[in-house]
Amino acid sequence: MAGLMTARVLADLFERVTLIEKDALRDAPVSRSGTPQANHIHNLHEAGRQTLEDLFPGFSEALLAAGGNRIEINSDSRVFIEEGVLAHGPAQLPMYCASRPLFELVTRRRVEDIENVSLRDNCQFVDYLTEGTADVTGISIRQDGRTEDIRADLVVDATGRTSRTPDWLAEHDYPMPTVDEVHIDVAYSTAFVNRPTDVQQTCVVLPNPPRKRGGGMFPVENGRWMMTLFGVHGEHAPTEQAGFTDFAASLPISDFERVIDEHGLASETIEQYPFPSNRRVRYEEADRFPDGLLVIGDGIASFNPIYGQGMSVAALEAIQLHHTLAAGSSDDVAQRFFQRATTVVDDAWMLAVGSDFQFGQTTGPKPTGTDLINRYLSRLLRTARTDGRVADAFNRVIIMEERPTSLFRPSILWRVLTPGI
Numbered sequence: 228m229a230g231l232m233t234a235r236v237l238a239d240l241f242e243r244v245t246l247i248e249k250d251a252l253r254d255a256p257v258s259r260s261g262t263p264q265a266n267h268i269h270n271l272h273e274a275g276r277q278t279l280e281d282l283f284p285g286f287s288e289a290l291l292a293a294g295g296n297r298i299e300i301n302s303d304s305r306v307f308i309e310e311g312v313l314a315h316g317p318a319q320l321p322m323y324c325a326s327r328p329l330f331e332l333v334t335r336r337r338v339e340d341i342e343n344v345s346l347r348d349n350c351q352f353v354d355y356l357t358e359g360t361a362d363v364t365g366i367s368i369r370q371d372g373r374t375e376d377i378r379a380d381l382v383v384d385a386t387g388r389t390s391r392t393p394d395w396l397a398e399h400d401y402p403m404p405t406v407d408e409v410h411i412d413v414a415y416s417t418a419f420v421n422r423p424t425d426v427q428q429t430c431v432v433l434p435n436p437p438r439k440r441g442g443g444m445f446p447v448e449n450g451r452w453m454m455t456l457f458g459v460h461g462e463h464a465p466t467e468q469a470g471f472t473d474f475a476a477s478l479p480i481s482d483f484e485r486v487i488d489e490h491g492l493a494s495e496t497i498e499q500y501p502f503p504s505n506r507r508v509r510y511e512e513a514d515r516f517p518d519g520l521l522v523i524g525d526g527i528a529s530f531n532p533i534y535g536q537g538m539s540v541a542a543l544e545a546i547q548l549h550h551t552l553a554a555g556s557s558d559d560v561a562q563r564f565f566q567r568a569t570t571v572v573d574d575a576w577m578l579a580v581g582s583d584f585q586f587g588q589t590t591g592p593k594p595t596g597t598d599l600i601n602r603y604l605s606r607l608l609r610t611a612r613t614d615g616r617v618a619d620a621f622n623r624v625i626i627m628e629e630r631p632t633s634l635f636r637p638s639i640l641w642r643v644l645t646p647g648i
């Protein structure tokens with residue numbers, strides 16, 4: 228997703244853009260080995276959806292026409308957090324639901340329509356090409372057993388969490404960037420459940436110590452719910468049907484068990500994806516970085532997925548890339564882009580990592596003030612069980628329409644800290 232959105236942004240500013248993808252791509256919403264996470268729930272938050280709409284006008288309609296769903300958080304969803312269900316507030320908070328392969332397909336079709344972008348699939352990035360002081364001047368690729376060099380004014384690494392750029396920098400005498408890793412040991416177990424097509428019901432249970440289990444259930448295409456059950460710090464949901472159903476029944480609200488009971492699992496196999504840690508590469512702090520190279524998306528930061536932030540962060544980073552390049556100067560592009568990307572990543576990191584540190588077993592660098600913020604959030608969420616306006620304020624942060632600091636506005640502080648409002 229980061230690569231597709233980057234290609235769209237670069238197409239405005241460069242004569243030719245080439246997108247390299249190692250998998251074979253089909254004109255169908257199917258999963259593939261390069262994105263194993265695509266078998267699991269992928270929420271596209273409103274900030275990401277609006278950005279995709281800006282980059283690709285008509286994106287949202289195309290998604291719905293291809294089978295996606297638009298739900299209203301305040302009427303269709305139940306969110307269980309801090310041992311209670313969030314109240315429904317007065318705000319209109321839409322959410323577009325689909326499988327990750329469908330989000331990607333709709334985006335890719337739009338990219339394929341851009342005249343100066345070419346997409347080469349079945350084509351493996353092998354190495355960066357360098358010149359002189361090890362600035363990057365292109366890449367070498369392998370396709371059909373042949374190696375080829377592609378020269379470029381700018382190379383953007385959008386290979387995701389397994390990006391090899393940090394190691395490459397170390398091998399080429401650049402300072403190795405600091406990598407922050409916060410261990411949460413979460414695993415997703417995901418199945419489809421049959422869904423009457425007129426039912427849009429959505430449900431989320433977030434873990435809350437000492438309860439390590441949670442889950443999500445969203446209406447996707449083809450009359451299905453995608454249901455993911457997860458647990459942190461080793462409390463993983465089984466991948467056989469009976470164990471999966473028992474895990475669903477162990478959640479603090481009955482919605483998951485009930486829909487399995489009433490409508491039945493549609494999947495024979497249950498996919499699992501282990502996610503050991505939040506991981507952030509601090510490129511913005513590097514003293515030296517090669518000209519001609521940038522990194523975007525999960526290659527900069529990948530977050531505990533239960534807050535569903537990655538695609539939206541990638542979209543907002545793509546906009547920051549546009550602003551960096553549109554400023555005109557070719558000086559310090561990497562430094563300016565990574566600084567801009569930091570403003571996007573910081574908020575998402577604070578939310579994911581901050582909530583992971585509610586668990587004593589979470590290890591890694593803990594942002595200053597985390598415990599104090601968690602105590603305030605805990606109180607806010609208890610208020611949000613009965614106060615729809617506070618619930619709306621929280622949901623606006625989750626869908627990335629507002630920054631986390633908005634939860635400290637006087638109008639919200641007052642409602643949270645004054646008993647009985």
Ligand SMILES: Cc1cc2nc3c(=O)[nH]c(=O)nc-3n(C[C@H](O)[C@H](O)[C@H](O)COP(=O)(O)OP(=O)(O)OC[C@H]3O[C@@H](n4cnc5c(N)ncnc54)[C@H](O)[C@@H]3O)c2cc1C
Pocket residue numbers: 228229230247248249250260261262264267268269270271272350351352353385386387388415500502523524525526532534535536537538539540541
């Ligand atoms: C279990 C799980 C659930 C998630 N749920 C959500 C969610 O609900 N909402 C959300 O917004 N985000 C979610 N995410 C995060 C989301 O998947 C990513 O943040 C998002 O896809 C952006 O990632 P990316 O494009 O940087 O990398 P990726 O999506 O990993 O894409 C990297 C691409 O690079 C290709 N590639 C890799 N190496 C090479 C190479 N050498 N040569 C050529 N091509 C190569 C891969 O094939 C792939 O297509 C989830 C992640 C996980 C693990």
